[in-house]
Amino acid sequence: MRRTQRTARVGAAVAAASLLGAGLGLTPAAAAAPPAGTPSPASSAGQDAITPVTASTTTVPVPVRGTDGRTHLAYELTVVNESTLPATLTGVTVQDRDGHRTLLKLTGDSLEAHFRPSGSAPGTKPADQLSPGRQGRVWIDAVVPAGTLFPLRLGHQVSVTYPKAVGLIPGHVTESVANLTVPDRHPVVLRPPLGGAGWLDGNGCCDQVTSHRAAGSPLNGSTYFAERFAIDFVRLGADNRLRTGAVDKVSSYPYYGVPVTAAADGEIVSVVDGLPDSTPGQSPANLPLSDYAGNHVVEKLPGGEYVVYAHLEPGSTAGRVRAGQKVAAGTQIGQLGNSGNSDAPHLHFQVMSGPDPLASNGLPFVFSSMSLQGELNGSIDSLFSGKPARISPAPAHRADADDEMPLYLDQVGFPANR
Structure with missing residues (x-):
C-alpha cells in the first residue's frame, strides 16, 4: 500500500518521540540542551513541536455569577510531565481566545496556592515540582468583571523549567495547551x-x-x-x-x-x-x-x-x-x-x-x-x-x-x- 504524506508525518512523529526518550537521560550526550528561556516552538504548517508537558481540563466550565458581582469559571487543569527529567512549574495563564484578555495568571505564591502534584499533601515543599512522569493539578478560578461578557473560548499557557535540560528539551518551555469552548449553559x-x-x-x-x-x-x-x-x-x-x-x-x-x-x-x-x-x-x-x-x-x-x-x-x-x-x-x-x-x-x-x-x-x-x-x-x-x-x-x-x-x-x- 502506498505510504501517504500523512502516514509519513506520523512516522516522523514516532521517530521524534523515540529521540525524545533518548535525549532525556538514556544517552544524555546525544544533543546539547537549548539555552534557558527558549520557548517551545509553535506547531504550524504541519511542523511538529516537542511539548514535554501535556495538559487537559477536567470539565468544561459553566459560568456562574458570584456574590462579588463577577462571573466565575471554576474547573481544574491537569498538567503532566511527560519527560524523564524533573520539571518545575513556574506559571499558568488562562486567556480569552477571542477577546485577547488574560483572565487569570498564576505565578509565585498564587501558583503555589493553586497547584499540587499528585499524591502530595497540602503544604508539601517544594510545591511546584513535577518529577518525571508525574502529574499535578491546578485549580482554576477564571473571573470576568461585572458587566462584561464571559468568554466563549478559553486557552491556557503553562510555563515549565527543566533544570537538567538535555537533548530536545529546552531549559524553559511555555506551551499553549487545553483550548476549550465555554458552553451556552446557565447554572x-x-x-x-x-x-x-x-x-x-x-x-x-x-x-x-x-x-x-x-x-x-x-x-x-x-x-x-x-x-x-x-x-x-x-x-x-x-x-x-x-x-x-x-x-x-x-x-x-x-x-x-x-x-x-x-x-x-x-x-x-x-x-x-x-x-x-x-x-x-x-x-x-x-x-x-x-x-x-x-x-x-x-x-x-x-x-x-x-x-x-x-x-x-x-x-x-x-x-x-x-x-x-x-x-x-x-x-x-x-x-x-x-x-x-x-x-x-x-x-x-x-x-x-x-x-x-x-x-x-x-x-x-x-x-x-x-x-x-x-x-x-x-x-x-x-x-x-x-x-x-x-x-x-x-x-x-x-x-x-x-x-x-x-x-x-x-x-x-x-x-x-x-
Missing part, C-alpha cells in the same frame, strides 16, 4: 434549602482551594470532583458565635435541627437515615465510604441535575420523604444534623451531575432569593474556639444577592421558611 436556579439570616459558607467555591475544591475522588476507575461547588452551611448567632456550650455537644449549636427544605421541584432518588450523629469538635475515624454523607437525601431536578442534602439529623427524614416521591420546592425533607463525615453540625449542599454524592461531578448553582450580609475575617477553624467571629459587613450595593452563588466565607441570609 440551575434554586430556592435556598435553609431559612433565616446568619448562614456562613464554609468550604465553598471559588478562589481558595478549600477541602471541597481540592477533593478529587478516585472511584470506579475515574476521578470525580463532586464537591467543586459544594457548601457547608453553618449558622452564627446574634453574637456571631458558632456555639454556646461545650464543643463536643450538638446541643451547643443553636441551629442544630433546623428544617432543611427541597431546593426545587423534583423527585427523591435516595434516602439514607438511621446513622448516628458524629461527635462535634473532632473528625470521625474509620468511617466506611458509604457513611461519608451521613444521613442524606438525593433529589433529581427537572433539568437532570441532582442535589444532595447531607449530614442530616438521625431520624429526621422519617415520614417526610422516600425514594420515588415527587416533592415541591420548599417541602421539608429533614433537619440539619452532624451525621457522617462531620466535625460540627452543618448542611452539606451540592449540585451534581449524577445521583452518587461522591462519584459525580459538581455543578454551579445560584439561589433565587438571598442577601449578602458580610464576610468572615479569618478561618473557619477559628469558629470552634467559641469566640465571636469577625464579620466584615457587605457593601450596601452588594446586599441584594438574588440569582447569585455564595462564595467561600460569605455570610448570607435567606427568606424565612414558610
Whole structure:
C-alpha cells in the first residue's frame, strides 16, 4: 500500500518521540540542551513541536455569577510531565481566545496556592515540582468583571523549567495547551434549602482551594470532583458565635435541627437515615465510604441535575420523604444534623451531575432569593474556639444577592421558611 504524506508525518512523529526518550537521560550526550528561556516552538504548517508537558481540563466550565458581582469559571487543569527529567512549574495563564484578555495568571505564591502534584499533601515543599512522569493539578478560578461578557473560548499557557535540560528539551518551555469552548449553559436556579439570616459558607467555591475544591475522588476507575461547588452551611448567632456550650455537644449549636427544605421541584432518588450523629469538635475515624454523607437525601431536578442534602439529623427524614416521591420546592425533607463525615453540625449542599454524592461531578448553582450580609475575617477553624467571629459587613450595593452563588466565607441570609 502506498505510504501517504500523512502516514509519513506520523512516522516522523514516532521517530521524534523515540529521540525524545533518548535525549532525556538514556544517552544524555546525544544533543546539547537549548539555552534557558527558549520557548517551545509553535506547531504550524504541519511542523511538529516537542511539548514535554501535556495538559487537559477536567470539565468544561459553566459560568456562574458570584456574590462579588463577577462571573466565575471554576474547573481544574491537569498538567503532566511527560519527560524523564524533573520539571518545575513556574506559571499558568488562562486567556480569552477571542477577546485577547488574560483572565487569570498564576505565578509565585498564587501558583503555589493553586497547584499540587499528585499524591502530595497540602503544604508539601517544594510545591511546584513535577518529577518525571508525574502529574499535578491546578485549580482554576477564571473571573470576568461585572458587566462584561464571559468568554466563549478559553486557552491556557503553562510555563515549565527543566533544570537538567538535555537533548530536545529546552531549559524553559511555555506551551499553549487545553483550548476549550465555554458552553451556552446557565447554572440551575434554586430556592435556598435553609431559612433565616446568619448562614456562613464554609468550604465553598471559588478562589481558595478549600477541602471541597481540592477533593478529587478516585472511584470506579475515574476521578470525580463532586464537591467543586459544594457548601457547608453553618449558622452564627446574634453574637456571631458558632456555639454556646461545650464543643463536643450538638446541643451547643443553636441551629442544630433546623428544617432543611427541597431546593426545587423534583423527585427523591435516595434516602439514607438511621446513622448516628458524629461527635462535634473532632473528625470521625474509620468511617466506611458509604457513611461519608451521613444521613442524606438525593433529589433529581427537572433539568437532570441532582442535589444532595447531607449530614442530616438521625431520624429526621422519617415520614417526610422516600425514594420515588415527587416533592415541591420548599417541602421539608429533614433537619440539619452532624451525621457522617462531620466535625460540627452543618448542611452539606451540592449540585451534581449524577445521583452518587461522591462519584459525580459538581455543578454551579445560584439561589433565587438571598442577601449578602458580610464576610468572615479569618478561618473557619477559628469558629470552634467559641469566640465571636469577625464579620466584615457587605457593601450596601452588594446586599441584594438574588440569582447569585455564595462564595467561600460569605455570610448570607435567606427568606424565612414558610
